[in-house]
Amino acid sequence: MPNVTLWDLPGIGTPKFKARTYLRKMQFKVYDFFIIISSERFKENDIMLAKEIKKRKKLFYFVRSKIDNDIRAEETKKGFNREEILSRIKINCLENLKEIENPKVFLISSENIKAFDFENLIETLMSDLPQHKQYALLQSVPITSRAMLQKKVKIFEKVAWAAALCSGAIAAAPVPGLSVACDASILVVFFTKCFYSFGLDDKSLKKLSERINKPELESFIKSPLVVALAAKSTAKLSLSAVAGGAVLEYLCSLIPGVGNAAAAGISFVSTLTLLKNGLKELENAALMVLKEAGLE
Known part of the structure; x- marks a missing residue:
């Protein structure tokens, strides 16, 4: 996501x-939170x-990492x-952090x-951050379960409504061809964001495949929209999707006053329908990947 930056x-x-100059050198004021x-x-x-943070x-x-190594070291013991x-490790972490009030350890x-x-x-970060940063x-973040996917879907459902309202507002403007071009752009941007957020791009699928030792997870995806997004042919796909409604929109826009209002309504409904249908298709593709990965 271009508006999310993780600094290591x-x-x-x-x-x-050195500790005495670290905080100044790292410019702590620019970050939202620290792990x-x-x-x-x-x-x-x-x-x-x-303490300084x-x-x-x-x-x-606080994140205690490589827990799988700790488990493997113990699982052969009687x-x-x-x-x-796991409880013992967390208690040990909390004991080491006793100087910190209510430390959050994961x-x-x-x-x-x-x-x-x-x-x-x-979940903890989501509850602590302002809403726009939660989104x-x-x-x-990568999808690790059906519940995580549903949270993402709900966000994109809200975005779909906002995008459709924007489409309707643009259609009300008496400029021939403007609405079609904008609707196509809205669809491309929306579906592309879903595509990457749902982990359906090649890079994300490869990472997941390596993690679970199941090569070629992408071969299980049959969605035409996912294939188009992966091939970056979304512009052609989106233009063909909006073309049908665009003709009626255009004819309505030729009628002053009432025609513009009708064009706005048609654009809103058709764009929202396309966004919802595409979102559902991408959600189903992500569910298929989760199922094959054993994460459902």
Whole structure:
């Protein structure tokens, strides 16, 4: 997502980034929130960093990574209990962070993001961020379950209504051909955003395929819209989709006053219908991928 940027900041306390100058060099004021990551216990510098972030009234979260390694190290031992081990790791993290008031700790594995606290982290961020930033965040994260997909779909349903209203407003303007060109652009932009947000692009599918060891997940997708988006032939597809309604719209726009209002109504309804139908098709394609990946 072009409006979401993740900055991987260098570790604090290294020779190049000494603790006393770190905050100034990193320009902390420009970030919305911070995720402090460790694959072992959280160290003194991590705690110091969290305290300084808190002083600046910024949000911060602790992520204990590579949890899959901890599980594998324990699962051969007698009396192995997965939940007990996870509880023990989290308690250990909280003990190390006892100087921080109510620390938020999440256990995560990039090998299997669904298995642990990834969705819990996203839910927490969603509840902490302002609404417009919630939408940006949710659009950018990978889909790990049907519930995550449904959250994204609900956002795009709201966007579809707004886009259709915009289409109607443009159609009311007495400029021949303007509405058709704008409707085509609205469809292309909307479907492209859904396409990437739902993880249907080649890069996302390849990543998921490698993670679950199931090559060529894209071969299970039969959606003509997904194929068109992947081939970047959406302009042709969108123009053909709006062409039918465009003729009636144009004829209505030739009648002063009432005609413009009718054209606006036709444009709103036809654009909203196309957006909803396309969204449903992309949702079904994403569900198919989830099912094949065992994430449904």
